[in-house]
Amino acid sequence: MGRVLLVLAVLLALAGCGGKSSPSQRTPLTIVVDGPFSRSPYLGRTIENGARLAAREVNANGIRLGSKTYELRVRTLDTALSPARAVANMRRAVEQEAIAVVDEGTGIDASWRIAAKPGIPIGVVFEGGRQIVDPEARPNVFRIAPTDHGLAFRLAEYLIPKGLKVGLLHDDSDYGVAGGQALASAFERNRSSVAIEQTLPADALDLAPQVLRARRAHATGLVVWGRASTIASVLTAARSAGWDVPVFTPPAGADPFVRQQLADHPQWVDGLTFAGGRLTAEIGTGPFLTFEQKYESSFGVDRVGVKTSGGQAVIVPPETAMYAYDFVNLVAAALLKAGSTDPAKVTAALNEVTTEGANGDQRGFNHNNHEGVVDDDIYFARFHDMTYTPVKDDPLSATLPAVPQTR
Amino acid sequence: MTAFAEAFHELQSGWRPRMTLSVAAFAVAALAPLVVGEARTADLANGLYLACAAVGLAFAIGVAGLPSLAQGAFVAVGAVVAAHLLAWGAPTAVAAVAGGVAGGLSAALVGAAFAGLPPAGFAAATWIVSWLFAFGLQSIAWFLGGSRGLVVAGGPSAAQHYELALALTALAALAYLALARSPIGLRLAAAREREPAALALNVPVHSLRVLAIAASGVVAGVAGALSVQLAGVGDATQFGPFLSFRLFVVVLLGGALAPLGAPAGMLVLGVLSVAADFVGRLENVAASRAHTLLTAIMLLGVVSLGWEGVLRAPARRRWAAGGAAPGRSPAATLDARGLRKSFGDVTAAEDVALTIEPGRITALVGPNGSGKTTVLRMIGGAVAPDTGTIEVPHGSVARTLQATSVFPTLTPLEHVLVASAGRRSRAGLVRSLLATPQARAEEARYVAHARTLLDRFGIPPDVPAGELPVTDQRALMIAAAYATGASVLLVDEPTAGASHAEAARVVGLLRSLRDEGLALLVVEHNLGVVRRLADRVLVLDAGRVIADGPADRVAADERVREAYLGRSAL
Numbered sequence: 014m015g016r017v018l019l020v021l022a023v024l025l026a027l028a029g030c031g032g033k034s035s036p037s038q039r040t041p042l043t044i045v046v047d048g049p050f051s052r053s054p055y056l057g058r059t060i061e062n063g064a065r066l067a068a069r070e071v072n073a074n075g076i077r078l079g080s081k082t083y084e085l086r087v088r089t090l091d092t093a094l095s096p097a098r099a100v101a102n103m104r105r106a107v108e109q110e111a112i113a114v115v116d117e118g119t120g121i122d123a124s125w126r127i128a129a130k131p132g133i134p135i136g137v138v139f140e141g142g143r144q145i146v147d148p149e150a151r152p153n154v155f156r157i158a159p160t161d162h163g164l165a166f167r168l169a170e171y172l173i174p175k176g177l178k179v180g181l182l183h184d185d186s187d188y189g190v191a192g193g194q195a196l197a198s199a200f201e202r203n204r205s206s207v208a209i210e211q212t213l214p215a216d217a218l219d220l221a222p223q224v225l226r227a228r229r230a231h232a233t234g235l236v237v238w239g240r241a242s243t244i245a246s247v248l249t250a251a252r253s254a255g256w257d258v259p260v261f262t263p264p265a266g267a268d269p270f271v272r273q274q275l276a277d278h279p280q281w282v283d284g285l286t287f288a289g290g291r292l293t294a295e296i297g298t299g300p301f302l303t304f305e306q307k308y309e310s311s312f313g314v315d316r317v318g319v320k321t322s323g324g325q326a327v328i329v330p331p332e333t334a335m336y337a338y339d340f341v342n343l344v345a346a347a348l349l350k351a352g353s354t355d356p357a358k359v360t361a362a363l364n365e366v367t368t369e370g371a372n373g374d375q376r377g378f379n380h381n382n383h384e385g386v387v388d389d390d391i392y393f394a395r396f397h398d399m400t401y402t403p404v405k406d407d408p409l410s411a412t413l414p415a416v417p418q419t420r
Numbered sequence: 421m422t423a424f425a426e427a428f429h430e431l432q433s434g435w436r437p438r439m440t441l442s443v444a445a446f447a448v449a450a451l452a453p454l455v456v457g458e459a460r461t462a463d464l465a466n467g468l469y470l471a472c473a474a475v476g477l478a479f480a481i482g483v484a485g486l487p488s489l490a491q492g493a494f495v496a497v498g499a500v501v502a503a504h505l506l507a508w509g510a511p512t513a514v515a516a517v518a519g520g521v522a523g524g525l526s527a528a529l530v531g532a533a534f535a536g537l538p539p540a541g542f543a544a545a546t547w548i549v550s551w552l553f554a555f556g557l558q559s560i561a562w563f564l565g566g567s568r569g570l571v572v573a574g575g576p577s578a579a580q581h582y583e584l585a586l587a588l589t590a591l592a593a594l595a596y597l598a599l600a601r602s603p604i605g606l607r608l609a610a611a612r613e614r615e616p617a618a619l620a621l622n623v624p625v626h627s628l629r630v631l632a633i634a635a636s637g638v639v640a641g642v643a644g645a646l647s648v649q650l651a652g653v654g655d656a657t658q659f660g661p662f663l664s665f666r667l668f669v670v671v672l673l674g675g676a677l678a679p680l681g682a683p684a685g686m687l688v689l690g691v692l693s694v695a696a697d698f699v700g701r702l703e704n705v706a707a708s709r710a711h712t713l714l715t716a717i718m719l720l721g722v723v724s725l726g727w728e729g730v731l732r733a734p735a736r737r738r739w740a741a742g743g744a745a746p747g748r749s750p751a752a753t754l755d756a757r758g759l760r761k762s763f764g765d766v767t768a769a770e771d772v773a774l775t776i777e778p779g780r781i782t783a784l785v786g787p788n789g790s791g792k793t794t795v796l797r798m799i800g801g802a803v804a805p806d807t808g809t810i811e812v813p814h815g816s817v818a819r820t821l822q823a824t825s826v827f828p829t830l831t832p833l834e835h836v837l838v839a840s841a842g843r844r845s846r847a848g849l850v851r852s853l854l855a856t857p858q859a860r861a862e863e864a865r866y867v868a869h870a871r872t873l874l875d876r877f878g879i880p881p882d883v884p885a886g887e888l889p890v891t892d893q894r895a896l897m898i899a900a901a902y903a904t905g906a907s908v909l910l911v912d913e914p915t916a917g918a919s920h921a922e923a924a925r926v927v928g929l930l931r932s933l934r935d936e937g938l939a940l941l942v943v944e945h946n947l948g949v950v951r952r953l954a955d956r957v958l959v960l961d962a963g964r965v966i967a968d969g970p971a972d973r974v975a976a977d978e979r980v981r982e983a984y985l986g987r988s989a990l
Contacts, residue, residue, distance in 0.1 A: 096569030097655035104459035104578070123571045123653035142568075185559070187567035214559070215567070 063337030096120030132357025136340035142191035163388030165195035180232035184239030192238030241268035300373030468585030474682035476639030482676030484632035485612030490546035492663030493553035498644030503654035523641015531633030570654035602852030603841035675729025751778035759808035783954035819910035828886025
């Protein structure tokens with residue numbers, strides 16, 4: 014009996030020595046993904062997948078700090094688009110001693126304080142509201158996503174020279190209200206370009222009266238800032254009334270929901286133009302396509318659920334997943350830089366690290382700027398036959414290659 | 421100090437093992453923040469705030485019989501007011517009080533508008549109110565910041581909120597118990613069981629119902645005010661109609677008649693929610709949807725099985741008695757002139773004049789449909805005459821109903837206390853809640869008086885009235901009318917269906933009241949009883965008085981014989 018115990022003890026000691034550490038010996042570090050899984054499942058899932066992909070890659074070798082090796086573990090919490098739930102989730106993240114939170118953005122105005130106490134960094138990867146990021150007041154809040162301010166000013170810059178009289182429509186969702194404010198600010202000095210401003214009820218099934226009002230105001234273009242359902246409803250109301258007005262949107266216009274809603278009338282989607290963060294870098298499509306390939310091999314293809322006129326299935330490029338992926342990679346780099354798993358030190362280190370993003374761009378923050386996507390990276394793309402390509406009448410967009418969206 | 425010593429002694433003498441268990445449970449619950457993390461503590465605190473709001477709702481449903489589906493809206497009102505005050509830098513206590521006041525006022529408005537509806541109508545109306553509030557919160561961003569929410573920073577920690585919520589829930593449950601056993605609670609219970617009978621005893625049913633719903637709104641408002649600070653953000657999505665629905669289910673699940681029923685219901689729903697989360701994860705159903713489904717199933721279960729809830733009503737109160745009997749109102753004469761009442765084309769009463777004098781019994785007789793009950797209801801104030809005047813000191817008339825109408829679950833002693841509550845000067849909301857020494861002394865006097873009265877009427881005081889023989893119930897109705905202190909009693913068919921011996925007992929009781937100096941108007945079909953009882957008889961035919969005088973003279977009146985007594989004689 015004594016001999017058996019001795020052998021077991023030797024074996025255990027040997028297992029603990031040298032060589033590459035096996036995952037079971039690693040200390041887990043929790044990354045919490047706080048997203049609207051029940052209310053906007055596609056968005057929640059794509060953020061989660063981006064974070065998981067990055068964690069998986071980081072875990073291939075682990076994060077070695079001193080004598081210990083760490084691995085990232087992703088946990089999800091559902092905000093249901095409720096600020097109160099977001100605050101409760103942040104408390105949970107703190108309780109789980111999360112090293113970072115990847116957040117869609119709902120309720121950040123209230124929840125950031127809770128994470129700020131232990132110094133947990135929050136990476137916002139969808140909401141673009143201007144007030145969300147403030148390096149001085151909210152030192153633990155970072156963003157890798159186009160800002161509403163940037164999108165609105167790029168839209169103004171793009172539309173005003175065209176001589177359009179635009180109707181600025183936004184819904185009363187969090188996303189829509191923030192966008193409406195950004196649009197009002199962007200068009201402030203060119204009020205003559207604005208035919209009408211209207212707030213639309215989010216989730217309304219019929220927006221015909223509001224669209225008719227915009228038409229009667231002699232709008233020659235519509236900028237619609239709101240949830241995907243709002244954009245689909247505006248397109249339905251305008252096109253079913255025979256009004257072929259050009260429609261411009263923030264990134265929500267590329268949400269699969271818009272195309273799914275209008276699948277019976279693909280021609281109504283044609284011409285829809287949206288502004289978004291560019292998917293490809295100056296060096297070309299290579300990095301993004303590599304990322305997309307990794308994403309698809311891990312989680313499968315995100316299908317829109319519609320087909321082109323040629324019968325090819327349309328897929329969604331993993332744009333928001335790319336931002337979550339980049340933020341988790343930055344957190345991993347910050348852990349190494351800080352040499353510590355103290356969230357406050359990781360937050361401080363996030364101001365000093367850069368990584369190569371999924372699209373080949375350099376991603377990083379500094380003490381004065383917590384925005385990971387600069388306004389100059391915002392481009393425009395236009396739908397045709399259920400897929401989109403960068404527009405040719407904008408200097409930046411014209412240089413960008415199209416990303417394949419069919420399989 | 422005497423008051424505290426007295427209260428302590430009362431508590432000590434009435435202490436039960438169940439109370440020890442409750443205190444122990446609260447003591448253990450208070451330690452929860454020591455063993456669970458901050459997030460779970462915050463969840464528990466939020467659950468307790470909702471339990472607190474549910475206790476308020478339980479009072480409205482269980483005691484007042486008002487199935488409100490707007491409690492979530494009153495929670496929201498408290499939250500809105502508190503969120504704005506806190507955002508302006510007001511202290512937590514101020515925000516909580518303001519939230520409570522706002523919740524109470526909004527509930528009082530809803531109560532004033534809808535408390536007169538039957539229960540189903542009240543439920544429907546309050547459900548619509550709940551939706552209106554939810555639409556308002558979602559559409560008008562000023563209230564709670566729209567979909568972004570209204571940020572509320574600072575305030576107590578989650579653990580402090582938890583202890584506060586626990587204390588408030590305990591206080592709300594104690595307040596429920598105090599009010600349910602007070603004259604207010606007794607009168608509400610009476611109105612819940614038989615509203616017309618309560619009205620006949622001069623119970624201000626509508627006012628008390630408005631008070632009950634306002635009280636439940638105050639609790640909801642305080643809960644909303646504190647929960648919004650706990651959440652750190654005012655979030656309109658948290659105050660939809662589902663919150664009202666959930667609170668309603670919690671109350672039914674836990675037991676509306678038990679002060680701790682609502683917290684018990686919240687506990688059951690919480691445990692089941694954890695199970696639903698688990699099943700939801702297996703079935704890939706979002707937690708929020710799983711909870712909605714679970715709550716709806718719970719409601720169906722509770723309603724379809726006729727379940728009374730996890731906890732039953734507490735044991736009946738032991739009433740302390742002692743002290744001098746309360747005085748009665750001075751004798752009064754009722755003088756009615758030119759009374760007329762029509763219902764469409766039918767004239768039920770025409771130019772009716774009568775005087776009911778102290779120390780006399782006046783009988784009102786006539787064939788079926790002659791207008792007796794209409795005259796009685798006009799005199800009693802239940803219907804307004806089209807024309808005519810009734811002169812009588814305010815509050816000095818009480819009546820019994822034609823049908824046997826006791827409050828089945830209340831004891832005869834409680835009946836008498838319901839009836840006499842209108843005479844008490846120290847039975848208001850605050851005194852009832854605090855059970856002040858003066859209030860307790862006054863109550864003891866009235867209890868002693870009630871026991872004496874029931875003894876005089878030969879009615880056992882402590883059994884549910886619904887279990888009494890019909891004649892005892894008839895006698896109880898008269899005793900209750902007498903206990904109102906009214907000097908004019910209107911008694912509608914007191915011997916209907918009674919045997920000769922039972923009728924004799926009622927006659928004896930009514931004579932004793934007359935001899936005490938009360939003025940009585942008795943509507944009676946039993947002409948033998950009328951002859952033995954009445955000092956004066958009025959005969960109605962087709963809404964008109966056709967004869968008025970002593971029984972013998974009226975019996976000899978030819979018009980009476982023709983119109984009514986053709987087949988028999990007095």
